[in-house]
Amino acid sequence: MTDIIYKICPAAQWREAEDRGLFEGAPVDLADGFIHFSTAGQVVETAAKHFAGQGDLLLVAVDAAALGEALKWEVSRGGALFPHLYAPLDPRAALWARPLPLDADGRHLFPDLAA
Known part of the structure; x- marks a missing residue:
């Protein structure tokens, strides 16, 4: 699958x-x-789809391999496989957490996901 997976969540959370x-x-x-x-x-x-127009969000990057067997790849939107974690996440497992600001049209501006 992929090495890095991403979680979008409110910064305060x-x-x-x-x-x-x-x-x-x-x-x-x-x-x-x-x-x-x-x-x-x-x-x-x-x-x-799920966070349209919402501000004060973070994009959290996590190494998928570090999550072990609790991470399952399951069919979801459009038949694609999505990573689902069946356990709580230790925030220290995050590679980074970066702001996900909105542009003038209300779309989220993503950091370089290769970094």
Whole structure:
């Protein structure tokens, strides 16, 4: 699959998770029973579909291999395989967390996902 996967979440929620040492997920994650992630090729569409116009978000990069067997690749949107984490996430597992600002048209501006 892919080496790096991405989570979009409100900055305040991620900062709280860093303070607690545990990210259990956003309300949609808790309702679905797993933490939703996207690959680099999926995350822009994820932002547009589920976070349209929302500011104060972070894009969190995680090494997929570091998540072990709790990470499952499952069919989701459009039949594509998406990474789903069936465990809480230790925020220290994040490679980085970067702001996901909005442009003048309300679309999210992504950092270079190769970095």
